[in-house]
Amino acid sequence: MEKAKISGMQLFTLMMLFEFGTAFLLPVAIEAKQDAWLSIMFGMIGGFLLFLVYYQLYRYYPDLLLVEFTQKIMGKWIGRFLSFLYIFYFANLAARVIRDFGDMLLTFAYPDTPLFIVNALLMFVVIYTVSKGVEVLARSSQILFILMYLFAISGFILIVCSGLINFANLKPVLEEGIWLPLKVALTQDIYFPFGETVVFLMILPYVKNASKGIGLSAIGLTGINLMITMLINVSVLGVSLTARSQFPLLSTVQSIQVADFLERLDVFFMLTAVIGGFIRISVFFYAIVIGTASLFQIKPSLKLSYLLGFVILMYSLSVANNYEELIKEGIKILPFYLDIPFQVIIPLLLLTVAFFKNKNTVKKARSTI
Template identity: 35%
Template sequence: MVKISKHQLFCLLLLFQFGSSSLFVLGIEAKQNAWISIILATVGGALLILIYTELQKLFPENNFVEIIIKLLGKWIGTPLVIIYGLLFIYKSSIILNEFGNVIGMSYLPRTPTFFILVLSIILIIYINIMGLEVIGRSSELLLPIFLLFFIGTYILTIINGRVDLKELFPILEDGIKPVFYAGYPRILNFPYGEELVFLMYWNNVNSQKDVRKTSLIAVAVFGILTSATSIITISVLGPEYLAHVTVPFLTIVKLINIANVLSNLDAIATTIIFIGGLYKIIIFLYGGVLVFSTLFKVKDNKLVIFILNISVLWISYSCIPSYQFNLWLGQNIHPLYINMVLQDINPILLLCIAYVKNAREKMNRNYIMCKDGKNG
């Protein structure tokens, strides 16, 4: 079995969380208090990680598909597994559409979106065929570049002198309720709840005892960096303007101009957006590949990779009419009707079933031991 290290897991988790989050200011519904919403949601994200890793801890050698089948049986488990496989494919399609449209609108306005999507999916197919080990190793190489560019952008923004901390006040003007609702369920499920897909990967980590610790550290690092960048973004653009900006990060980058020497840094923004989006698509898509390969016991998954990648390309181009429609889906449909059930409620129910089954098995073993002792 292919294994990845805890360091590679950390890199994959961090790139995955940044993913399409770099396109938005999380929690902007809370206006100038968005950074507080992120902190609150990070606590919830850590709790979700505890639930997910507890499932993995109970079944350290199994992935999510095998865990579901063991807990629910073949007849109930198989339809649920297929739903999760389709969820991962659907999310891959949504993210591919987002990044194809953003790159097309911002940097390649004369290039057909379909051409951008095709080039992206060819690269993703190649990386998926190379397998999990290559995905993990490449993340180790690209995460430092991603963080250098990402953090460097906001440092340059501060040096540029456009930060106005007055935009962050008043704090909690309307109380805690709007801030809380901006974090739950939206930020909780995007991106933290999406880490459910790592239940397809955690059994491949070579040090199972480090899975929970590594995942929690990744969540904490992401929460700190995202809340800090949220403070800077709000301070520069203001909460009212941010609510109407399509891609705030691009706007921030275009404002950087230090002594007419450091300016026109669009290439840096493109690199950040591309790396984050690429890895989020890869992790979701390869997770879908693992779901169907495990379910149907496919040993050579190259055909599965090809079929699912082409499906993602078709859904992304044909079934999602526009970037604005994509945003509407993410704001109004996903949080309540898809993410809460599949990412929050189901894992908790599965964990409860696992506890009950383990307790029942323990009671049966104790009963048999007592019976054998009396007979002896």
């Protein structure tokens, strides 16, 4: 671990931007149709429960990173193996996020630019930030949080003023019953974006006076923002167009026209997307760098950051053949083969073993006294 400390407010802004970073771009929970907002709410509740598991693990080992306390709990060899798998998991997610934003920028801003150039420029900024340490990343999140909310509030006001919202598109509520939004939440929304807060087990040891209220507040605000975003998308575009759109919020923003002169506000969307993507990739990449350094007992350095950054960059180019395949894998494959094991099963296993280990330690201490 580096010798650094961040505040609770910095953790809050970092978590909030991390979770919101990619989720607001995509048609989250649209399989629940006009009840997508309800599915997100169920996912948020599941996210609360998962974070409580992560926080309890942190409470047992407040001075250790995820890749360190897995070895403490499961033993050296099994623990190191699980730690390596977590680093690979974070690398996979980082590469997918970079590819998400690379494809988005190519589609709507730089159609003639090679994907490698766009991804490399974004990765270079991430490498530079992460090499400066977690304190710089946390301070950046505070500034970008304010900027992002200014864009979000401005966009919301303009959408309302343009008269695009049609609440009839949100009816009927629970057309297919409560099961459909619950099913979508259990298979998708819990894991993306809420369950991905497992990566913050690599950051919590740096927080001064960390409390579970900070994490729960960040998850709650993210959930509310995503519900509002999907309510706006569906009410403006309708269920069918929202489901077909690659980036429904961009389509909504492109529809804004106020007083016959205020239009084409894509820049609001693009800036917000770049801010969220930058924080999201940086958190994953920081976990990869500090986890690799801890696991292999080497000092974090700029050279290590560049080496791992190049690996992630190359992986992002090969992670999928096209954007449609990337999204399909993220919805149909990733939750079952990666998200559930790394966000639910392994943390619960670690917590169970840690509980009995700490219980036995307490008993031994009492018997000694």
